[in-house]
Structure formats: C-alpha cells, structure tokens
Amino acid sequence: MKKDFITVQDFTKQELMEMIDLSLALKQAINSGYFPPLMKDLTLGMIFQQSSTRTRVSFETAMQQLGGHAQYLGPGMIQLGDHETIEDTGKVLSRLVDILMARVIEHQTVIDLGASASVPVINGMSDKTHPTQAIADVITMIEHLPDGKKLQDCKVVFTGDGTQVCVSLAFICTRLGMHFVQYGPVTHHMNDEVQAILDANVKEYGGSWELSDDRNSVRGADFFYTDVWYGLYESELPKEERVRIFQEYQINRELMQLGSLGAKFMHCLPATRGEDVTDEVIDSPVSICWDQAGNRLTAMRGLLVYFNRNRQAHSDLEISAAKEALDNKMAKIFNL
Ligand code: CP
Numbered sequence: 001m002k003k004d005f006i007t008v009q010d011f012t013k014q015e016l017m018e019m020i021d022l023s024l025a026l027k028q029a030i031n032s033g034y035f036p037p038l039m040k041d042l043t044l045g046m047i048f049q050q051s052s053t054r055t056r057v058s059f060e061t062a063m064q065q066l067g068g069h070a071q072y073l074g075p076g077m078i079q080l081g082d083h084e085t086i087e088d089t090g091k092v093l094s095r096l097v098d099i100l101m102a103r104v105i106e107h108q109t110v111i112d113l114g115a116s117a118s119v120p121v122i123n124g125m126s127d128k129t130h131p132t133q134a135i136a137d138v139i140t141m142i143e144h145l146p147d148g149k150k151l152q153d154c155k156v157v158f159t160g161d162g163t164q165v166c167v168s169l170a171f172i173c174t175r176l177g178m179h180f181v182q183y184g185p186v187t188h189h190m191n192d193e194v195q196a197i198l199d200a201n202v203k204e205y206g207g208s209w210e211l212s213d214d215r216n217s218v219r220g221a222d223f224f225y226t227d228v229w230y231g232l233y234e235s236e237l238p239k240e241e242r243v244r245i246f247q248e249y250q251i252n253r254e255l256m257q258l259g260s261l262g263a264k265f266m267h268c269l270p271a272t273r274g275e276d277v278t279d280e281v282i283d284s285p286v287s288i289c290w291d292q293a294g295n296r297l298t299a300m301r302g303l304l305v306y307f308n309r310n311r312q313a314h315s316d317l318e319i320s321a322a323k324e325a326l327d328n329k330m331a332k333i334f335n336l
Contacts (some may be wrong), residue, residue, distance in 0.1 A: 004114035004121040005307060007129045008171045009197060013205055016175060020139055023302025030065060030301070038305045039068030045097035047073045047080060048124070049105045054269060054296045055124045055132065059101055062300035071097065081109065090116030099308055120307040127164060133268050134168040136299040138176065140292040144264050146222050152207065155179040157221040157259070159249045160276060162190035165227045165268045170194065170209060174201035180209045181217050184249050221259035225266040226251050226276045243275060252278040256286065264288045
C-alpha cells in the first residue's frame, strides 16, 4: 500500500529514524562515488504553488543522482485547483509520474492530493507543516552532536514565530525524545492543536517541550534555530509590525551566549540578514545552516527511496520476456 509524507506525525520514532538512517547511508554511498540507481527510469512530479530554492533543487538533484528524472510543475503551469480539481489532478498525475511532491498554499491541498493520488505524495511545505525540512534538520543535528551527547540529551530552541517550520521541528524533536523550546511572543506561539500533539509525543517518547517569551528559557540550548519573520504565508500583519514584534527574538551573539558551550545556529533559509539573524552569527563557525541546506538533498534522496520502496520490482525473466514480445511485435509492424 502506498504511503504519503504529509506530516512527521504520521510516522513512529522508529520509522522516522529509518528515513534518517537511509538518508545518511545514501549520502555516504554517493560521497564515496557510488550513485545507486534506486529511482532508475522513474519520474517525480514537482508541484509548486509557491517559489522555492532548496526544496525544488534538492528534489531535482536527488532524482537525477538516483537515476530518475523530475518534472517541475511551477506556479500557474498546471491546472491544479483552477480548471481541474485537486482530486482530478491527483488521479491524472498518478498515471503520468511515479511519485509526487507538492508545495502548496493550503495544507488541505496536499491532503486532498494524497487522498486522490495512487502514487506516494510528499509534502514540500504547506501553511501548516514542512516535514522534509524536519528530516534534514535532524540529520544536521546528528552530524553536529555536542561531544558526549545523544539526540535525546539535546535542547533545541526555536526563536520567533510558530511557523510551519517551527511546528514540524517541534513534532520531530518530541517524537525523537528531545527537548524543544519555542521562544517567541505569546501572540505567535504554536496553537492549542499543536500543543496537544506535543503533549502526546512527550507522553509516548519522553523529552519535553515549552513555549516561552522569557529569555531564560533559551539557557543551555545546544541548537538555536529561527525562520524569517515574514515569509510566504505570514500576511496577517504589515511587515513593519512583524519586525517590531519579533525584534527581541533575533538570533545574535548575546542570545547565542546563553546557550551551551559550542551551541550551534540553524536556519531553514532563506534568512533575512539583520532581522531574524545577524551577519555575525550566520557567518560564524557555529553556523551550521549551510550544511543544513545541503542536507535537504540528503533527506530528499532518503525520502524518495523510502516512499518508493513498495513499487513492484520486475524480475530479469519478466523483463527479457517483455523485450522479446515487443521485438516480435515491432518486427511485424515494420515488416522486419
Ligand atoms: N527552507 C526551504 O524550504 O527553502 P525553499 O523555500 O527555498 O525551498
């Protein structure tokens, strides 16, 4: 049965760790010169209702490295939800490509696409969640673990708005038994629905979560993380107002100094330098956001292979029989 990747919450800790381990194994193979043809001759359909650098390029590169191909279906390029319903689009594209990813304006669109498509659908970001980013984030943390600490020992502090990036990060950290804090204005904390999910995660997997506007809450952070203050989805307040609200949650040297010794800086990117983070921090040796961006590719390779694993493989015997049948038919058509 096909499975979609709409939110990290649809997967257990063990399944999430399998995705991460697979991604790391593929990274090691490719960095050592072996490009496994695990998506050979397959096509990924990439639906984008919003612009993207990292998500688009990493998916396309991943498909190429694994022997497949990606089709970019950018904003306005297909009839999704316009002349054609989302459900009809899902049914049609399932017959034209082997796997789909979608960056959508409204979360319900990617849910409806998953429900109507017979091929796996991966959420490339919605207004609610950004699960592929969360996988890349944990991979990056694993590669930059503080000396002597395991993932479960780490404290992750997200500063600013409770965006879909913050939510997905909170989901994955609490699913993996880590310690998560959103440090931001009370008016922009993650909502009650998300809080209930975090409670359930902590009950099942351990770890902790906290929402706070108190600067002391960041103390001892191993990883600081932030997002832009006005991105693709945040339009309820004018830009100047958002800058005023989030100014005190900027990641700068003073905030980083409240973290643990050797605390790292992360960002989903793009960053607005001078607003959500200072040049001094993002360009410093503690900044791992560039590795994190590179790990979008690491994650996409793993996710493509993971969600494609139920595809029926054909035996060599089946393939040679199919070739012979086609050769015979063509010989008749062309009088060979
Ligand atoms: N972080 C992220 O999703 O980047 P893009 O919007 O460029 O894909």
